Amino acid sequence: MKGLALFAVAFTGALLLYATGDFPDWGSLDSPANGGELSTHYIKEVRKETEVPNIVTAVLADYRGFDTMFETVVVFVAGIAIIAVLRDFGNGSRGYPPALANNLPEEPDLIVTQTCNLVIPVLQIFALYVLAHGHHSPGGGFQGGVMLGASYILIALANGVEAAMKILSERKILLMAATGILIYSGTGLVCLLLGENFLDYHVLSRILPTDPIMARSHAMLFVETGVAFTVTAVMFSIYANLATRGTLKGGL
Amino acid sequence: METITSPIPLFACLASLLAVIPIVAFGKNPNLRESFTFSAGFAKLTLVLLMLPWVLDGKIVEFTFVDEIVKGVPLQFRVDGLGMLFTLVASTLWILTSLYAIGYMRGAHEGSQTRFFAFFAVSLSATLGVAFAANLLTMYLFYEMLSLATFPLVTHHQDREARTGGRTYLTYLLSTSIGFVLPAMIYCYWKSGGNMDFSTGGFLAEKVGPTESLVLLLLFVFGFAKSGVMPFHSWLPNAMVAPTPVSALLHAVAVVKVGVFCIIRVFTGVFGTDFLKTMDVAVVISWIAGFTVIVSSLIALTQDNLKRRLAFSTIGQLSYIVLGVSLLSTFGVTGSILHIAMHACGKITLFFCAGAIYVAAHKKYISELVGIGRVMPVTMSAFFIGSLSVIGLPVTGGLISKFYLVMGTMQAGHMGLLAVFLVSSILNAAYFLPIVYKAFLCRPEESQFEPGIKEAPLACVVPLCITSIMSVLLFFFPGILLDLASLITGVGN
Amino acid sequence: MYQVLVFFLLLLTWVIFSGLFDPFHLSLGVLSCLLVTWMSSGMLFADRAASVWSRGRQAFLLIGYASWLLWQIVLANVHILKLALSPSGLEEVRPRVVRFRTGLRSEFGKFVLAQSITLTPGTVTIKIIGDEFVIHAISRLAADGLDGAMEARIAAIFEPELGDHLAVVAEGGHS
Amino acid sequence: MFEITISIISGALICGGLVFFLGAAVGLVRFPDFYTRMHSAGKGDTLSTIMILLGIALYQFHDLFREAHSLEEFFEHFKIELLVAIKVTAISVLIMLTSPTSTHALMEAGYDDGMEPFTCEDEDADENQNGKESAGQ
Amino acid sequence: MEFFEQLIIPKFNYWIYVILMMIGMRAMIAKNNLVKKLIGMAIFQTAIILFYVSIGVKEGANIPILDHHMMPGEIHGGDPVVVAEFANPLPHVLMLTAIVVGVATLGLALAMSQKIYRAYGTLEEDDILSQIKLEPND
Amino acid sequence: MIPAFDIILLVFLVVTSVIALRVRDLLAASMVFGIYSFLICLLWAEMTAVDVAFTEAAVGAGVSTVIMVATVYQTARRSKD
Amino acid sequence: MGEQAPIVIVLAPLFGALLIAFVGIRFKALCLPVTLGALSLSLAATVETFRTVLARGEFVYLLGGWKRLQEGDGISIGIEYRVDTISGLVLLVIAAVSLLVAIYSRTRVVADTPDRVPYYYMLYLLLVAGLAGMTITNDAFNLYVLLEISSLTSYALIAVGSRRAVLSAFNYVIMGTIGASFYLLGIGYLYIKTGVLNMQDIHAVIIANDLAESPSIRVASVLILMGVWIKMAFFPLHAWLPNAYSYSPTTTGALMAPLVTKVMIYIMIRMMVTVFGLDYSFRATPGMPLHWSNLVVTLSSIAIVAGSVMALSRRDLKKMLTYIIIAEVGYMVGGAWLANEKGMTGAVYHIVSDAFMTLCLFLAVGVIIARTGQSRIEGMNGLFKKMPLTMAAFTIGALSMIGLPPTCGFFSKWYLVGAGIEAGQWHYVGALLFSSLMNAVIFFRIFEMAYFPKEVNEAEPACFDPDAHPLETLEKTPSSMAIPLWISAVTLIVLGVFNYTIVQWIASALQSLNFFPAAG
Structure with a gap:
C-alpha cells in the first residue's frame, strides 16, 4: 500500500x-x-451591469449565481448527511467505546461563560455586518453565516450543547437550513415566474421599486441572506452532532 | 420472385407462444390444458399449410416487425422453400409429439407438467422463428431463445443428473453462440456494409477473402453447436436426461435440426454456394463433418443406453447434413435439405419407441431388451422401420436423402467422402439392426420379459405408428419435399 | 428597557463596523440589531433590572479601571520580560499555587477579578470553585501582590454595597 | 511633519510590541513548566498584540493631511481613517477580553488533567518530567 | 541556474502547491489513522485552492473591490476601471465554492469516522481490517 | 517574481503540513492543522484574495479545526502513525 | 413550461427535498409522496425537454439570463445549460430510474433506516438533482459543484447502512475526493491556459490558440480523465465500489449502481467530445510513445476481463453485481475510446441499456434479500418456485447482461463489438466476448441454484452479516417492489427492440462532430 x-x-x-x-x-x-x-469583462462591466463594487460578490451571486445556489445546497447536504449518518435517535443501545470527552467536567466554567456572553452578541452583529456589507467589503452570505454559526458553536462550547440547542433546536436548524435554500431558489423561481430565466434578477424590478440594475444588487443581498441562513444552521448542526456523537446531549 | 406481405408467418410463430398463457392459466386442469396445446398445434399447422401453396408457387411470404433493428437490418420473417420444409416437418411432428407426450408424461407420472407443456410451446415458437428468419440477426435471436427455452425441458427432472446435463447443455450452446457466432456475425455485418439478408443468395459473396471465409465458416459451423459437429457435440448425449418426448422432438427434430438449418442458411444465404465454390475452403468443413460421422457412429456402437446410442446416431446423421451442404453441389444441398425431413421422421420414431419401452417396461439399456419384440410388437416394428430409414435402406425416406447425398459427393468429386458414407452406413446398420434382431429373433427362454408387460398407452403408440408410416410414405411421395428443396438449389426435379 | 439599551449598544457597534450611513445600510443595521437583540440580548448583562443610571456609572468606573488595568498589563509584561531575558531571571521563578476566597458575589464581578488577576504581573487564575480562587503565581512577590486591593476596586464598581466589609482570606501553599 | 511624528510613534509602538513578543517567546523556552510558560505566553501575547494594533490604528492617520480639495473631502478621509482606527482599537479590546480567558482555559485544563505544577519547595523533584509535558490541552 | 531562474522562481507557488498536494495525497492513501487521512484530505484540497488563487494573482494589483469613488451610486460615471488594478475575481469565486465543499466533505467524513469508532472501537485502519476478517462475510 | 513574504509563508505551509501529518497526538495534529489553515489564510490575504482569505479564516481555521477537535474528543487521541 | 423545462429537471428534486425538510420531518408519511411527485415532475420536464431537442436540435438555457458576449457569438459569462440528444437520453435515464427506485423504496427505506426516513429521501432527491445537473450543465466548474453534491449525497446514502457500509463509505469519501479534486485541478489547468470555463468556449480557445499540444492541456486531460475514472470505478481505480454498493441499503444500491457510474461515463464522453474535441482525444500526439486511445482501450479490455473474473469468484449476489458493473464500465470506456462513431454510439447506447440492466438486477436482488433475508447464492435454492415472477424479471436482466437478443444488452454489445472490429482492436472484442461468457457462467450458476430444489447435505449454515440485512423477511413481494422491477425488465426488451431509434438519436448528436473516416 x-x-x-x-x-x-x-x-x-x-x-x-x-x-x-x-x-x-x-x-x-x-x-x-x-x-x-x-x-x-467582470472587472470592467460589473458596476454597469450589477452596481456592486465587490466583484467577487457580483460574480458569486449573479454571474455564477447558479453555482452558488448549489454551493449552498452542498452545505445543506452536509448538514442532512451528517444527521443521517451520525444522529443517534436514542435507540443506539450499543455500548460506546471510551473517548476523551467522557472525563470532561460537567460544570461550565465561569470565566469562559462570561467571556462568551460578552463576545457572542458582538460576534453576531459582526456576522450580520459581514453579510450586509458583502457588496462593499470582503464577506457575504457565506462568511457571515459561518460566523453566525460560530457564535452558536461558542455558546455550545461555553455552556454545553444542550444550552445551545435550546436556542437553536434541531427542528429549527432544519427549517432554517431549508429556508435558506428556499430564499435563494425562491428568488430564482420568482424570476422564472415573472417570465425570465431562472435567477435572472433584473426582472425583479417589476415587483421591487427599483430599476433593473439595482434589482440585481438587491436580489444579490437577498440570496446572500439565504446562504447565510443555511450556513448558520448547518455549521452549528455539524458541530452539535460531531461534538456529541449525534446524541445532542452533553458534549465538549 | 413475387413477394407477399402477410402476417401469417407471425401468427404461425405466435400460435404456440400465445398458447403458453392458457396452458399456464389452466395448469390445474390437465385435459383442458392439453386441449390448448392441441388447438395451438393444429392452428399452427393450418397456418403453415396456408402458406404452402404460395411457397410452392415460388412466391415468398414476408413480414417485418421492426423496420431497422440495427442499421440496415430489419427484424423480419420470410418464408422460402427451405424454411417451409423445416416448418412443415416441425409443426407436423409437434402435434404428434404432443399426443405422445400426453401419454408419456401421464404414463411415467412426471411432475410439473404445466411447465413442461408451456416451455414446449415456447420452444416450438423459437424453432419456427429460426425457420422463418429473413436475416442472420433474426435467426440468431430465435436461436438463442430456443437454447434458453429448452433448458427447463432438459432439466425437467431437477435432480443431480439433470443438473449436470443442463449445465453441459447450456455451457456448450451459449458459449459457442456468444463466443463464435456473435463475433462472426458482427464481422459479417461490418464486412457486408450493413446487410444481413439471406435472400440475395449470399450477402457476403465477393466481400471476403479465402482465409476470412474459412475462419468465418469454422466459427459458424462450430458456433451453431446445436448441429453437434465434433468437438462441440457432447451436450447432446448429456441432454438425454430429459423426458423422452423432449429428446424426441427437440433432439431429433427441433433443436438439432435448427443447428444444421442454420448452417445450411450460412452456406446458402450468407456466403452463397456459388461464391464458396470459387474458393477451396468448404472442403475443410466436409472433412470435419466426415470425421464426426465416423467417430460418432463408432461411439454409438459402444453405448448400452438406448437413448445415448440414439443420441450419437443423431450426431452422425446431423453431420451428414453438414457434409452434404459443404459439398456445395446441387445434389448435396438437396440431399441435406431432404435429410432434415427424412431423418426427422426416422429418428423421432426411434425416440418414441425408446420412450414407449421406458413407459411400458421401464427399461433403458439395450442389453435388457432381449425379446422385447414379443411383448411389444407394434413398437418394435416401428422401431425397425425407423432404423431402416436412418440407415438409409429401402423402402424408407432415408434412402432418398442418402441417395442425393451420395450423388452430391460424386458430383463434387470427393471420393474419399464417398467412403465415409459407405462406412458410416455399415456402422449405422451395425448399431441398429442387432437391437431389432435381439428384440424379435431371440429364443423364447432368453426373453427377459414377463408376458404381463403390454404395449405402452395408446397415446404413445399411435404417434410412433404414424411417424413410422410417414417414413415409408416419404419414400414413395417425396415430391413435395423435392419441390421445396429445389426452390433453394434452383434445380427442378 | 434593557433590550432597548442592548439594541442601542449593538447599533453603535454596527455603525463602527459599517461606516456607511446611507439609509439603506442603516436600515439593514437596524434590522440586524433587532435580530441580534432578539436572539441573544439575554447574554450581555446578568442583571436585567438595573437602571440606566447605575449602568452608566458602572461603565464610567469600568473605563477608569480598564486604564489602570492597562498599566498593570504593561507591568506584567515588563515583569515577564525581565524574568525571561535577564540571565538571573530564572532564579526568581518560584512558582506556587495560591488559593483565596473572595467576597464578590456577582458572577461578572468574579469574572472581572479573575481576568484582572490573569492580566496583572505574575499571577494567573487557574480555577474558580464557588467563592474560592485558585491562582498560580510565578513568584512569592507576585503571590504577595494578591492583597485584596484589586478586589476592592472591583467591588467599588459592581458591588458598592459590599463596602469595606470585604473579607479576604488568602491562603498560602500549594494544592 | 505630522506624518513623520505619527509614523515614529506608531513605529515605536509596533517595535515595542515586538520586543514584548520576543520576551514572551524567550520565556516560553526558558521557563520550567507548563504553568510558568503559560504566564509568559498569555501575558506577552496580550500586550504585544495590543501595542501592535494600537500602532496600526495610529498609523491610519498618517496621511490625514494629504492634499484635499475641500473640507468635505478632508472630513471624508478623516471619517474613513477614524473608523478603521476604531475598528482596530475594538480588536484590541477584544484581545484584552479573550486572551486571559484562553490562558485561563488552558491552565485550567492542565490543572484538571492532574498536571503537577512545578513549585519552589521541591524544585528539583520532577523538573524534567514537567518539562516534557506538552501544552496540548 | 537557468532552470532555477526560469522554472522555480517565477513559479514557486505552483511548485509548493504540487508539494502540498502530494503530501496530502500520500497521507490520504497511505496513512493508517482515519483522522490523519482526513487531515491529509484537507491539505490536499487547500493545495488545489492555492493553485487556483495563484492563477488569479496580478502583479501590483489590488483586491477585487472597486473603490467607492468609482461607484458614485449612479450607473454610468466615476473613474474608468483599469483592469490591471484589480486581481482576477473569478478564481476567488470558484475557490469560495471549493472551500465550502471541502468543509462539507470534512464534516461528513468526520461523522463517518465517529460512527466507525462507535462500531469498531478504533480509528486505525489495520485494526479495523483485522476485525473485519473475523466477521463471517464475503 | 514572488515577494519574499510569500515564499516564507509557503515554506511554513509545507513545514506545518508535514508536522500535522507526523504528530502522533491527534489533538496536536488538529491544532497544527489549524495553524496551517491560518497560514494559508494569510497567504491568500497577501495574494489579494480577501474573500477567500476571510472564508478560509472562518471555515478552515475556525469550524474545520473545531469539528476536528470535537471528533478527536469523541474518538481516540493517539494515532499509530 | 416548454422554454423553462431544463431548469425544472433540476429544480423539481431540489424543491422536493426542501418540502420534505419543511413538512416531512414531522409527517413521515408525506416523504414518499413528495419524492414521487418531485421525481415525476422532473421526468415530465425531461420528456418535454427531450421532445424539444428532437424537434429543433440543441437546446441552450441561459441561467441568470446572461447572454454570450458580442451578440451571442462571444464567450459565455454566466452559466448555461445545453441539452442535445445524448444528454437528453442520459437525463431520461436518470429521471426514469430514480422514479422507479423511489416507488420501489416504499417499504425498503422504512425497513432499512426506520428512524431517518425524511433524511434519506432528502438525500435521495438531492442526489438525483446533482446527477441531472451534471448531465445538463455546460459549465465545467458548475459540473464540479454538482459532482460534489452527488458525491456527498451518495456518501451519506451509503453510510446510513450497516457498519461495514460506513467503512466502505469512508473509503469512498477518500477516493471520491481524490477523483473530484483531480477533476477540479484539471479544470484549473484548462482555465490557466484558456481563461474560460464554459465547455464550448474552452474548446474554442484551444482550437483558436492551437493549444492542443501544450503540456498543460495534455496534463489537464489526463487529470480529468483520472478523476472521472476514479469516480466511475474504472478498473485499477475501482477498489471503493464493490463494498460501497453491496453494504449500502437496498435502495441506495439500486439508485446508485445504475446511475452514478453511467453519469460519470457520460461526463467522460462529454469531456472528450465537447471540451477537448475528438481530434485531440483520438489523434496520436507526437510526444507520446503510445497512441492515446489504444492505451485506454487496452486498459478497458483489462478492466472487462478483471471485472468478470472477480465477479465469478464472489458468492454474494450484490458483490457479484458490483464487479459486473466494473466490467461494464470497461465496455463503455473502451467503446468511447475506440475512435469511431460506432464505438461512441455503442458507448452511449450502453449507458442507457446498462443503467436499466443494472437497475433490473439490483431491484430483483433487493426483492430476493427482502424475501429470503440474505443475498448469498447458496440462499437462492428453489427460488424459481417460491417467487417465479421476480426470478423471471431477474432472468431477463441477466440475459441482457449476458447479451442475448432481443434484450438491449445484446444490441449494445452488437455496436461495441462491431466498433471494435472496425477499429481493429481485437483484444477489446475478445474481452467483450469473454465477459459475456463469464456473465453467462455467473448467471446460469445462479439460475441453476434457484431452479433446482435444495439438495440434502448441501445446506450450509446461513452466514451473513446480521447488520446488513433485516432478519425479518417479507411473506410476499409488495407490489411497490414488483411493479418497478417489472417495468425495468420490460424496458430492457423495449430498449432492445427499438434500439435503432435510440441509436439514430445518438447519431444525430454525433453528426455535428465530424468523426473522421473509419480506420478499417
Whole structure:
C-alpha cells in the first residue's frame, strides 16, 4: 500500500510539475486567465451591469449565481448527511467505546461563560455586518453565516450543547437550513415566474421599486441572506452532532 | 420472385407462444390444458399449410416487425422453400409429439407438467422463428431463445443428473453462440456494409477473402453447436436426461435440426454456394463433418443406453447434413435439405419407441431388451422401420436423402467422402439392426420379459405408428419435399 | 428597557463596523440589531433590572479601571520580560499555587477579578470553585501582590454595597 | 511633519510590541513548566498584540493631511481613517477580553488533567518530567 | 541556474502547491489513522485552492473591490476601471465554492469516522481490517 | 517574481503540513492543522484574495479545526502513525 | 413550461427535498409522496425537454439570463445549460430510474433506516438533482459543484447502512475526493491556459490558440480523465465500489449502481467530445510513445476481463453485481475510446441499456434479500418456485447482461463489438466476448441454484452479516417492489427492440462532430 501510494503520488507529482513549466508566470497581467476576456469583462462591466463594487460578490451571486445556489445546497447536504449518518435517535443501545470527552467536567466554567456572553452578541452583529456589507467589503452570505454559526458553536462550547440547542433546536436548524435554500431558489423561481430565466434578477424590478440594475444588487443581498441562513444552521448542526456523537446531549 | 406481405408467418410463430398463457392459466386442469396445446398445434399447422401453396408457387411470404433493428437490418420473417420444409416437418411432428407426450408424461407420472407443456410451446415458437428468419440477426435471436427455452425441458427432472446435463447443455450452446457466432456475425455485418439478408443468395459473396471465409465458416459451423459437429457435440448425449418426448422432438427434430438449418442458411444465404465454390475452403468443413460421422457412429456402437446410442446416431446423421451442404453441389444441398425431413421422421420414431419401452417396461439399456419384440410388437416394428430409414435402406425416406447425398459427393468429386458414407452406413446398420434382431429373433427362454408387460398407452403408440408410416410414405411421395428443396438449389426435379 | 439599551449598544457597534450611513445600510443595521437583540440580548448583562443610571456609572468606573488595568498589563509584561531575558531571571521563578476566597458575589464581578488577576504581573487564575480562587503565581512577590486591593476596586464598581466589609482570606501553599 | 511624528510613534509602538513578543517567546523556552510558560505566553501575547494594533490604528492617520480639495473631502478621509482606527482599537479590546480567558482555559485544563505544577519547595523533584509535558490541552 | 531562474522562481507557488498536494495525497492513501487521512484530505484540497488563487494573482494589483469613488451610486460615471488594478475575481469565486465543499466533505467524513469508532472501537485502519476478517462475510 | 513574504509563508505551509501529518497526538495534529489553515489564510490575504482569505479564516481555521477537535474528543487521541 | 423545462429537471428534486425538510420531518408519511411527485415532475420536464431537442436540435438555457458576449457569438459569462440528444437520453435515464427506485423504496427505506426516513429521501432527491445537473450543465466548474453534491449525497446514502457500509463509505469519501479534486485541478489547468470555463468556449480557445499540444492541456486531460475514472470505478481505480454498493441499503444500491457510474461515463464522453474535441482525444500526439486511445482501450479490455473474473469468484449476489458493473464500465470506456462513431454510439447506447440492466438486477436482488433475508447464492435454492415472477424479471436482466437478443444488452454489445472490429482492436472484442461468457457462467450458476430444489447435505449454515440485512423477511413481494422491477425488465426488451431509434438519436448528436473516416 505504501509503495503504491508513493508511486501514485510520485507519478501525479511528476505530471503536475511537467505542466508547471508551461504556465504563465505567477502574477502576470496578460495570462489567459488574468487578461482574458472573461475576467476583463467582470472587472470592467460589473458596476454597469450589477452596481456592486465587490466583484467577487457580483460574480458569486449573479454571474455564477447558479453555482452558488448549489454551493449552498452542498452545505445543506452536509448538514442532512451528517444527521443521517451520525444522529443517534436514542435507540443506539450499543455500548460506546471510551473517548476523551467522557472525563470532561460537567460544570461550565465561569470565566469562559462570561467571556462568551460578552463576545457572542458582538460576534453576531459582526456576522450580520459581514453579510450586509458583502457588496462593499470582503464577506457575504457565506462568511457571515459561518460566523453566525460560530457564535452558536461558542455558546455550545461555553455552556454545553444542550444550552445551545435550546436556542437553536434541531427542528429549527432544519427549517432554517431549508429556508435558506428556499430564499435563494425562491428568488430564482420568482424570476422564472415573472417570465425570465431562472435567477435572472433584473426582472425583479417589476415587483421591487427599483430599476433593473439595482434589482440585481438587491436580489444579490437577498440570496446572500439565504446562504447565510443555511450556513448558520448547518455549521452549528455539524458541530452539535460531531461534538456529541449525534446524541445532542452533553458534549465538549 | 413475387413477394407477399402477410402476417401469417407471425401468427404461425405466435400460435404456440400465445398458447403458453392458457396452458399456464389452466395448469390445474390437465385435459383442458392439453386441449390448448392441441388447438395451438393444429392452428399452427393450418397456418403453415396456408402458406404452402404460395411457397410452392415460388412466391415468398414476408413480414417485418421492426423496420431497422440495427442499421440496415430489419427484424423480419420470410418464408422460402427451405424454411417451409423445416416448418412443415416441425409443426407436423409437434402435434404428434404432443399426443405422445400426453401419454408419456401421464404414463411415467412426471411432475410439473404445466411447465413442461408451456416451455414446449415456447420452444416450438423459437424453432419456427429460426425457420422463418429473413436475416442472420433474426435467426440468431430465435436461436438463442430456443437454447434458453429448452433448458427447463432438459432439466425437467431437477435432480443431480439433470443438473449436470443442463449445465453441459447450456455451457456448450451459449458459449459457442456468444463466443463464435456473435463475433462472426458482427464481422459479417461490418464486412457486408450493413446487410444481413439471406435472400440475395449470399450477402457476403465477393466481400471476403479465402482465409476470412474459412475462419468465418469454422466459427459458424462450430458456433451453431446445436448441429453437434465434433468437438462441440457432447451436450447432446448429456441432454438425454430429459423426458423422452423432449429428446424426441427437440433432439431429433427441433433443436438439432435448427443447428444444421442454420448452417445450411450460412452456406446458402450468407456466403452463397456459388461464391464458396470459387474458393477451396468448404472442403475443410466436409472433412470435419466426415470425421464426426465416423467417430460418432463408432461411439454409438459402444453405448448400452438406448437413448445415448440414439443420441450419437443423431450426431452422425446431423453431420451428414453438414457434409452434404459443404459439398456445395446441387445434389448435396438437396440431399441435406431432404435429410432434415427424412431423418426427422426416422429418428423421432426411434425416440418414441425408446420412450414407449421406458413407459411400458421401464427399461433403458439395450442389453435388457432381449425379446422385447414379443411383448411389444407394434413398437418394435416401428422401431425397425425407423432404423431402416436412418440407415438409409429401402423402402424408407432415408434412402432418398442418402441417395442425393451420395450423388452430391460424386458430383463434387470427393471420393474419399464417398467412403465415409459407405462406412458410416455399415456402422449405422451395425448399431441398429442387432437391437431389432435381439428384440424379435431371440429364443423364447432368453426373453427377459414377463408376458404381463403390454404395449405402452395408446397415446404413445399411435404417434410412433404414424411417424413410422410417414417414413415409408416419404419414400414413395417425396415430391413435395423435392419441390421445396429445389426452390433453394434452383434445380427442378 | 434593557433590550432597548442592548439594541442601542449593538447599533453603535454596527455603525463602527459599517461606516456607511446611507439609509439603506442603516436600515439593514437596524434590522440586524433587532435580530441580534432578539436572539441573544439575554447574554450581555446578568442583571436585567438595573437602571440606566447605575449602568452608566458602572461603565464610567469600568473605563477608569480598564486604564489602570492597562498599566498593570504593561507591568506584567515588563515583569515577564525581565524574568525571561535577564540571565538571573530564572532564579526568581518560584512558582506556587495560591488559593483565596473572595467576597464578590456577582458572577461578572468574579469574572472581572479573575481576568484582572490573569492580566496583572505574575499571577494567573487557574480555577474558580464557588467563592474560592485558585491562582498560580510565578513568584512569592507576585503571590504577595494578591492583597485584596484589586478586589476592592472591583467591588467599588459592581458591588458598592459590599463596602469595606470585604473579607479576604488568602491562603498560602500549594494544592 | 505630522506624518513623520505619527509614523515614529506608531513605529515605536509596533517595535515595542515586538520586543514584548520576543520576551514572551524567550520565556516560553526558558521557563520550567507548563504553568510558568503559560504566564509568559498569555501575558506577552496580550500586550504585544495590543501595542501592535494600537500602532496600526495610529498609523491610519498618517496621511490625514494629504492634499484635499475641500473640507468635505478632508472630513471624508478623516471619517474613513477614524473608523478603521476604531475598528482596530475594538480588536484590541477584544484581545484584552479573550486572551486571559484562553490562558485561563488552558491552565485550567492542565490543572484538571492532574498536571503537577512545578513549585519552589521541591524544585528539583520532577523538573524534567514537567518539562516534557506538552501544552496540548 | 537557468532552470532555477526560469522554472522555480517565477513559479514557486505552483511548485509548493504540487508539494502540498502530494503530501496530502500520500497521507490520504497511505496513512493508517482515519483522522490523519482526513487531515491529509484537507491539505490536499487547500493545495488545489492555492493553485487556483495563484492563477488569479496580478502583479501590483489590488483586491477585487472597486473603490467607492468609482461607484458614485449612479450607473454610468466615476473613474474608468483599469483592469490591471484589480486581481482576477473569478478564481476567488470558484475557490469560495471549493472551500465550502471541502468543509462539507470534512464534516461528513468526520461523522463517518465517529460512527466507525462507535462500531469498531478504533480509528486505525489495520485494526479495523483485522476485525473485519473475523466477521463471517464475503 | 514572488515577494519574499510569500515564499516564507509557503515554506511554513509545507513545514506545518508535514508536522500535522507526523504528530502522533491527534489533538496536536488538529491544532497544527489549524495553524496551517491560518497560514494559508494569510497567504491568500497577501495574494489579494480577501474573500477567500476571510472564508478560509472562518471555515478552515475556525469550524474545520473545531469539528476536528470535537471528533478527536469523541474518538481516540493517539494515532499509530 | 416548454422554454423553462431544463431548469425544472433540476429544480423539481431540489424543491422536493426542501418540502420534505419543511413538512416531512414531522409527517413521515408525506416523504414518499413528495419524492414521487418531485421525481415525476422532473421526468415530465425531461420528456418535454427531450421532445424539444428532437424537434429543433440543441437546446441552450441561459441561467441568470446572461447572454454570450458580442451578440451571442462571444464567450459565455454566466452559466448555461445545453441539452442535445445524448444528454437528453442520459437525463431520461436518470429521471426514469430514480422514479422507479423511489416507488420501489416504499417499504425498503422504512425497513432499512426506520428512524431517518425524511433524511434519506432528502438525500435521495438531492442526489438525483446533482446527477441531472451534471448531465445538463455546460459549465465545467458548475459540473464540479454538482459532482460534489452527488458525491456527498451518495456518501451519506451509503453510510446510513450497516457498519461495514460506513467503512466502505469512508473509503469512498477518500477516493471520491481524490477523483473530484483531480477533476477540479484539471479544470484549473484548462482555465490557466484558456481563461474560460464554459465547455464550448474552452474548446474554442484551444482550437483558436492551437493549444492542443501544450503540456498543460495534455496534463489537464489526463487529470480529468483520472478523476472521472476514479469516480466511475474504472478498473485499477475501482477498489471503493464493490463494498460501497453491496453494504449500502437496498435502495441506495439500486439508485446508485445504475446511475452514478453511467453519469460519470457520460461526463467522460462529454469531456472528450465537447471540451477537448475528438481530434485531440483520438489523434496520436507526437510526444507520446503510445497512441492515446489504444492505451485506454487496452486498459478497458483489462478492466472487462478483471471485472468478470472477480465477479465469478464472489458468492454474494450484490458483490457479484458490483464487479459486473466494473466490467461494464470497461465496455463503455473502451467503446468511447475506440475512435469511431460506432464505438461512441455503442458507448452511449450502453449507458442507457446498462443503467436499466443494472437497475433490473439490483431491484430483483433487493426483492430476493427482502424475501429470503440474505443475498448469498447458496440462499437462492428453489427460488424459481417460491417467487417465479421476480426470478423471471431477474432472468431477463441477466440475459441482457449476458447479451442475448432481443434484450438491449445484446444490441449494445452488437455496436461495441462491431466498433471494435472496425477499429481493429481485437483484444477489446475478445474481452467483450469473454465477459459475456463469464456473465453467462455467473448467471446460469445462479439460475441453476434457484431452479433446482435444495439438495440434502448441501445446506450450509446461513452466514451473513446480521447488520446488513433485516432478519425479518417479507411473506410476499409488495407490489411497490414488483411493479418497478417489472417495468425495468420490460424496458430492457423495449430498449432492445427499438434500439435503432435510440441509436439514430445518438447519431444525430454525433453528426455535428465530424468523426473522421473509419480506420478499417
